[in-house]
Amino acid sequence: MEDKQIIQLYFDRSEDAIRETAQAYGRYLFTIAQRILHHEEESEETVNDTYHSAWNAMPPTWPDNLKLFLARITRNLSLDRLDYLLAKKRNSDMEFLLAEAAECIPNDNLEQTVESAQITEALNRFLHTLDQSSRVIFVERYWYAKPIKEIAYERHYSESKVKSSLFRTRKKLKVYLEQEGISL
Numbered sequence: 800m801e802d803k804q805i806i807q808l809y810f811d812r813s814e815d816a817i818r819e820t821a822q823a824y825g826r827y828l829f830t831i832a833q834r835i836l837h838h839e840e841e842s843e844e845t846v847n848d849t850y851h852s853a854w855n856a857m858p859p860t861w862p863d864n865l866k867l868f869l870a871r872i873t874r875n876l877s878l879d880r881l882d883y884l885l886a887k888k889r890n891s892d893m894e895f896l897l898a899e900a901a902e903c904i905p906n907d908n909l910e911q912t913v914e915s916a917q918i919t920e921a922l923n924r925f926l927h928t929l930d931q932s933s934r935v936i937f938v939e940r941y942w943y944a945k946p947i948k949e950i951a952y953e954r955h956y957s958e959s960k961v962k963s964s965l966f967r968t969r970k971k972l973k974v975y976l977e978q979e980g981i982s983l
Contacts, residue, residue, distance in 0.1 A: 802865040809857035816857075817850045824866060828873045834944040835877035836884075845880055849873045874942070918981065925975045929968065936961055937968045 800819050808816035828849055832842035849872045862868035926934050936954070939945045940961075947965075951958045 806857060806861060806865060809854065810861075817854065820850055820853065820865075820869065821846075824869050827866070828869055831870055831873045831943060832877045835874070836881055838884075841880060841884065842877075845873060845876050848876050852876065918976075921976055921979045921981060922972075924979075925972055928975070929971075933964055933968050936964045940965055 800823065802823075805816060805819045805823065808819060825846060828846045829842055832845040833839070836842050836845065849869055852872045853869060856868075856872075860868075926937070929937065932954075936950055939950050939953075940947070947958055947961050950956070951961045954961070956964075
């Protein structure tokens with residue numbers, strides 16, 4: 800079933816909407832949650848919460864891209880669940896990931912900062928300035944929370960090439976945000 804048809808099911812308040820969403824995107828959403836939570840049951844619960852949140856958001860929202868709409872919900876719910884489960888103590892992988900990103904994105908509360916419209920717009924403009932390889936590596940690391948080793952394997956790069964690319968991109972992002980008037 801196509802995304803427009805699935806979205807229409809939400810607008811029609813048909814319970815088939817959740818079944819069709821799960822069939823089309825369930826594994827994808829689970830992968831996002833699993834990369835952040837590293838716990839199967841919590842990831843499954845987060846995906847179910849995603850369906851509930853999508854149900855509550857549509858209508859009135861008609862997403863332009865259902866896959867990205869659901870991915871964003873899943874990612875945000877996963878980060879919230881991680882905060883809850885670990886009582887503000889992130890696991891070492893996520894702590895390291897957020898520390899890396901904090902080098903170039905301001906504010907102690909990174910999740911809130913990334914959600915702000917100003918930062919989001921600046922990040923999107925910045926990503927369009929990057930070559931495809933750098934952009935993919937950056938998004939896979941900081942949006943999908945993929946380990947460096949996995950990115951390197953999937954892209955047929957060495958881990959040091961991925962690390963170097965991320966380091967250079969973070970430096971470029973810091974300069975770009977400062978030029979945009981976003982203080983660090």
